[in-house]
Amino acid sequence: MASWRSTFSSSLLTGLLCLLLIQHHLPAATATVMTQKPTSDVPIFREAPIFRNGETCGSSNADKIHVAMTLDSNYLRGTMAAVFSILQHSTCPENVMFHFLWSKYEPEVVTNINSTFPHLNFKVYRFNSNLVRGKISTSIRQALDQPLNYARIYLADTLPADVGRVIYLDSDIVVVDDIVKLWKVELRDKVVAAPEYCHANFTKYFTDLFWSDPDLSNTFEDRNPCYFNTGVMVVDIDKWRKGGYTQRVEKWMGVQKQKRIYHLGSLPPFLLVLAGDIKGVDHRWNQHGLGGDNLEGKCWNLHPGPISLLHWSGKGKPWFRLDSGKPCTVDHFWTPYDLYRSAQSLEE
Numbered sequence: 001m002a003s004w005r006s007t008f009s010s011s012l013l014t015g016l017l018c019l020l021l022i023q024h025h026l027p028a029a030t031a032t033v034m035t036q037k038p039t040s041d042v043p044i045f046r047e048a049p050i051f052r053n054g055e056t057c058g059s060s061n062a063d064k065i066h067v068a069m070t071l072d073s074n075y076l077r078g079t080m081a082a083v084f085s086i087l088q089h090s091t092c093p094e095n096v097m098f099h100f101l102w103s104k105y106e107p108e109v110v111t112n113i114n115s116t117f118p119h120l121n122f123k124v125y126r127f128n129s130n131l132v133r134g135k136i137s138t139s140i141r142q143a144l145d146q147p148l149n150y151a152r153i154y155l156a157d158t159l160p161a162d163v164g165r166v167i168y169l170d171s172d173i174v175v176v177d178d179i180v181k182l183w184k185v186e187l188r189d190k191v192v193a194a195p196e197y198c199h200a201n202f203t204k205y206f207t208d209l210f211w212s213d214p215d216l217s218n219t220f221e222d223r224n225p226c227y228f229n230t231g232v233m234v235v236d237i238d239k240w241r242k243g244g245y246t247q248r249v250e251k252w253m254g255v256q257k258q259k260r261i262y263h264l265g266s267l268p269p270f271l272l273v274l275a276g277d278i279k280g281v282d283h284r285w286n287q288h289g290l291g292g293d294n295l296e297g298k299c300w301n302l303h304p305g306p307i308s309l310l311h312w313s314g315k316g317k318p319w320f321r322l323d324s325g326k327p328c329t330v331d332h333f334w335t336p337y338d339l340y341r342s343a344q345s346l347e348e
C-alpha cells in the first residue's frame with residue numbers, strides 16, 4: 001500500500017512537473033513552429049524600401065498607371081518580385097496603381113502585401129471563378145486550367161469604370177525598365193498592344209479539326225494572324241467594353257467545349273479574337289519562355305536584343321528552381337527582386 005502510494009504520488013509529481021515544463025515552454029515552442037511554417041502556408045516577406053516620385057511626376061488621375069495582376073498564394077513570391085521590380089525602375093512609382101484579382105479570399109495575402117509594401121497603391125477585386133467554371137476545357141497542362149488564368153478576359157468587367165486602360169501582367173515576370181514606356185504605347189484603333197511573333201508557327205495552337213473546318217478557320221480570313229503572349233498586354237478596356245470583347249472570347253470558349261479546336265488554356269481564344277489585329281510592341285517588353293518548356297529541367301537562354309521585361313513563362317519558375325538548388329542561368333536575373341524571407345534568414 002505504502003509503495004503504491006509513493007509510486008502514485010511520484011508519478012503525480014512527474015506529471016505536474018511535466019505540465020509546468022510544458023507551460024513554461026509553450027510560447028517558445030509555438031514561436032519555433034511559426035518560423036518554420038507559417039500557419040496558412042503564406043510565405044513571409046521582408047519590407048521593401050519606400051519608392052518616391054521624381055520631381056517631374058504629375059499627381060493627377062491622368063498620370064496614373066494602372067497595372068492588373070492576379071493574386072494567388074502559390075504565386076505570391078512571384079507577384080511580390082514583380083511589384084518590387086516595377087517600383088524600383090519607375091520614375092514615378094507612386095503613380096502606379098495595382099489592381100489585384102483573386103478568386104479565393106485569403107486575408108493573410110493582403111496583410112502580407114500591406115506589410116511588404118506599406119505605401120503601395122492597390123485594390124483587390126474578387127474574380128468570380130464561376131464565370132468560367134463551365135467554360136474551361138482541360139488542356140495538357142493542368143496549371144493553365146486554373147480559373148484565375150482566365151481572369152484577364154474579365155478585366156473590363158472587374159475594374160472600375162474610370163479605369164480606361166490597363167497593363168495586364170503575369171506573376172512570373174520582372175520589369176527592368178520604366179513601365180511608363182509600355183503604358184504610353186499608341187493603341188490608335190486597336191484594343192490590345194503586345195509584342196507579336198509573326199515567325200512563330202501559328203498553326204500549332206489549333207487542332208486539325210479547326211483548320212479543316214472553313215466555318216471556323218475563316219475567322220482569320222482578313223487578318224495576318226501572329227502569335228502573341230497574353231502574359232503582357234496593354235488593354236484599352238473602354239474599347240474592350242464597347243466592342244463586347246469578353247463575349248467574343250467567351251464565344252470561342254463555348255466552341256472549344258463543343259469540339260476541340262485548340263490545345264492550351266486561355267491563350268487560343270484570345271488569338272482567335274485578336275491575333276493579327278493588335279498593336280505590336282517592341283519585343284524587349286516580353287522576353288518570354290524563360291521558364292523553359294514542358295520538359296522538366298530544361299533551361300532557356302535570353303533572346304538577343306535589349307530587355308525591358310523578363311518572363312518565366314513555361315513550366316519552371318525561378319523561385320522553385322532556386323529553392324531546389326538547380327537554378328537556370330536566367331534565374332539569377334530574378335533573384336535581386338526576391339523579397340522572400342526563408343525560415344533560415346528569420347533565425348539569423
Ligand SMILES: *[C@@H]1O[C@H](CO)[C@@H](O)[C@H](O)[C@H]1NC(C)=O
Nearest residue numbers: 107110111112113114115118
Ligand atoms: C493596409 O495598411 C493600411 C495602413 O497601414 C491600412 O489603413 C489598411 O486598412 C490596410 N489594408 C489591409 C487590407 O490590411
Ligand SMILES: *[C@@H]1O[C@H](CO)[C@@H](O)[C@H](O)[C@H]1NC(C)=O
Nearest residue numbers: 200201202203204205206208
Ligand atoms: C507548324 O505546326 C504544324 C502543326 O504542329 C505542323 O504540321 C507544321 O509542319 C508546322 N509548320 C512549320 C513551317 O514548321
